[in-house]
Amino acid sequence: MTRMVPRRSPEAQRAEQLSELPPSLRDRLDQGRHDHVGEHWAGGLPAQYGVAPKLRIGRERWFNVLWLFPAVIVLGGLGVLVARGLVTMPAVQDFMRTFPGASDVPEGTPEGFPAWMRWQHLLNILFMIFIIRAGLSILADHPRLYWSRHSVPGREWLRFQKPVPDDPTYTAKADSLTLPDQIGLPGRRHSIGLARWWHLGVDMLWLLNGVIFVALLFATGHWARIVPTSWDIIPNAVSTALQYLSLDWPTDTSWTNYNALQLISYFITVFVAAPLAMLTGLGMSPALSTRFRRISRVFSIQFARSLHFLVLCWYLFFVVVHVTLVFATGALRNLNHMYAGDDTSSWVGFGLFAASAAVLVVIWVAATPFTYRHPRAVRRFGMALIGPVQRLFEHVDGRPGEYTEKDISTYFWANGRVPDSAEYKLLQDGGFADYRLQISGLVDRPASLSLADLRALPSHEQITQHFCIQGWSGVAKWGGVSMSSILDLVGPKPEARWVVFYSFAEGSDGGLYYDVQELAQMRYELTMLAVDMNDEPLSFSHGAPVRLRNEVQLGFKMVKWIQGIEFVDRFDDVGGGSGGYNNDHEFFGYRQSI
Ligand SMILES: Nc1nc2c(c(=O)[nH]1)N[C@H]1C(S)=C(S)[C@@H](COP(=O)(O)O)O[C@H]1N2
Numbered sequence: 001m002t003r004m005v006p007r008r009s010p011e012a013q014r015a016e017q018l019s020e021l022p023p024s025l026r027d028r029l030d031q032g033r034h035d036h037v038g039e040h041w042a043g044g045l046p047a048q049y050g051v052a053p054k055l056r057i058g059r060e061r062w063f064n065v066l067w068l069f070p071a072v073i074v075l076g077g078l079g080v081l082v083a084r085g086l087v088t089m090p091a092v093q094d095f096m097r098t099f100p101g102a103s104d105v106p107e108g109t110p111e112g113f114p115a116w117m118r119w120q121h122l123l124n125i126l127f128m129i130f131i132i133r134a135g136l137s138i139l140a141d142h143p144r145l146y147w148s149r150h151s152v153p154g155r156e157w158l159r160f161q162k163p164v165p166d167d168p169t170y171t172a173k174a175d176s177l178t179l180p181d182q183i184g185l186p187g188r189r190h191s192i193g194l195a196r197w198w199h200l201g202v203d204m205l206w207l208l209n210g211v212i213f214v215a216l217l218f219a220t221g222h223w224a225r226i227v228p229t230s231w232d233i234i235p236n237a238v239s240t241a242l243q244y245l246s247l248d249w250p251t252d253t254s255w256t257n258y259n260a261l262q263l264i265s266y267f268i269t270v271f272v273a274a275p276l277a278m279l280t281g282l283g284m285s286p287a288l289s290t291r292f293r294r295i296s297r298v299f300s301i302q303f304a305r306s307l308h309f310l311v312l313c314w315y316l317f318f319v320v321v322h323v324t325l326v327f328a329t330g331a332l333r334n335l336n337h338m339y340a341g342d343d344t345s346s347w348v349g350f351g352l353f354a355a356s357a358a359v360l361v362v363i364w365v366a367a368t369p370f371t372y373r374h375p376r377a378v379r380r381f382g383m384a385l386i387g388p389v390q391r392l393f394e395h396v397d398g399r400p401g402e403y404t405e406k407d408i409s410t411y412f413w414a415n416g417r418v419p420d421s422a423e424y425k426l427l428q429d430g431g432f433a434d435y436r437l438q439i440s441g442l443v444d445r446p447a448s449l450s451l452a453d454l455r456a457l458p459s460h461e462q463i464t465q466h467f468c469i470q471g472w473s474g475v476a477k478w479g480g481v482s483m484s485s486i487l488d489l490v491g492p493k494p495e496a497r498w499v500v501f502y503s504f505a506e507g508s509d510g511g512l513y514y515d516v517q518e519l520a521q522m523r524y525e526l527t528m529l530a531v532d533m534n535d536e537p538l539s540f541s542h543g544a545p546v547r548l549r550n551e552v553q554l555g556f557k558m559v560k561w562i563q564g565i566e567f568v569d570r571f572d573d574v575g576g577g578s579g580g581y582n583n584d585h586e587f588f589g590y591r592q593s594i
């Protein structure tokens, strides 16, 4: 009898062809398909709350920003006293008669609040809730703001965290903060991956809403209600300020014509703050900053990030003042303007406002629990909206993104979980003499390279800026070999599309850290395997003996302590299938160039 040889499934055959790695490497990835945010999130990081915001004054004095609240109250009180004195003076009274507080709108400017405007206003509230809450979560992941790209501890201008301890093993992840679930979106510590999908995804909707809004403003002539058209806006603003401060508030004429302070604040909000929010947001993208290095030199990621934060401060200030005044200056009429579209004092506008507010409250309360329960849906939503834009940015040539020796940062944050396996320790103790980089998969010539082999390849050096997803940055000089040389050496097969980098280190949740990169980006000028950092062999915490640099991507993709590289045609069967450790566990995207 002939013995039946069981035919292997095509899947199994394929798996065998694909991976010539010792099977152990892929097997040592966590294969779990994580689908919710649970107790073990980010390696079970315990909650950690920050400190009251501290503003740096001079070299090392820190001012508690909460003192601004009593200061504003005292100054406001003084302002009221001074204004009340001023308005009794005949000259001031004269001035206020000449400039009663509102400039004339140009002939033919429409009045009132058309339906499109009212709907857009409502959508804007909805979008801003998501953007601001998610933005706070992003900020909480690196709760320090700097002006310079070097992110040097102690050189922040504002921090929400204690001073950085004098400990070289202290990581940026250890520095991250928790927010209450109903403030952040989501609030949990180091939930930046999910926060970014909300922030960037809803940004696209918000921008679209804004572009339509501005187009309609100009198409209908409503623009002249919120754009200054005469210089008398300035004396009128002074007059309005005196009226508010002297507690003799200007009569509300919002239906036809805003007072000068209203007009200026709407103008700033629509035409200054919104574009600035977008530009400063883009200013934080590694791909764009690398491509447009000249702009990024002045307008660095940290400058952009700080301005982005100040734009947030403007919006929060605006919202507080705006909502307060809506309710303090004829609430029913004001609500009718924006909700019912008429200038009466009926309760209709209030009713519509209350109903919409109830819906918004439900959405607000549900957003974080929904995110914890359906993180993959949140990622799909974000990917669908911002993914194509990120894709576009990856095509920019990174060549210009080089810096010079004098730009090298004196401090470079460390991040991630260090390797602790016996295998790694043994290699480390031997000065990595026995280290072999295993290169396998869809290549013509699989290789096993010692450090000496790597150093014998054409050497490549670059001084580039690192962008961590958490928000910190730094410039370093990297020495090693270009990935291009590696590709020439091993010869990827035509089917190869992705390159998997396996670390010796585990990720925060167990299972080896890994990341998948697009093959096309491995040919970029600034994609390399680094063995040196700032002219020294890579240190332990920065990834000894070999790490990846790919300067159009965020830092988490640059695997440290690399032990193997595998060329594949798809990655849904690698690890959890999302294209990287953070992707599997924390719902990052498989590409993040912004
Ligand atoms: N193996 C491994 N590589 C890793 C990480 C990690 O956790 N494990 N963290 C990544 C992240 S989030 C960043 S920002 C950079 C940090 O590199 P550095 O520590 O040299 O600054 O390494 C990346 N490479």
Ligand SMILES: [Mo]
Residues within 6 Å of the ligand: 415, 467, 468, 469, 470, 555, 556
């Ligand atoms: Mo990072």
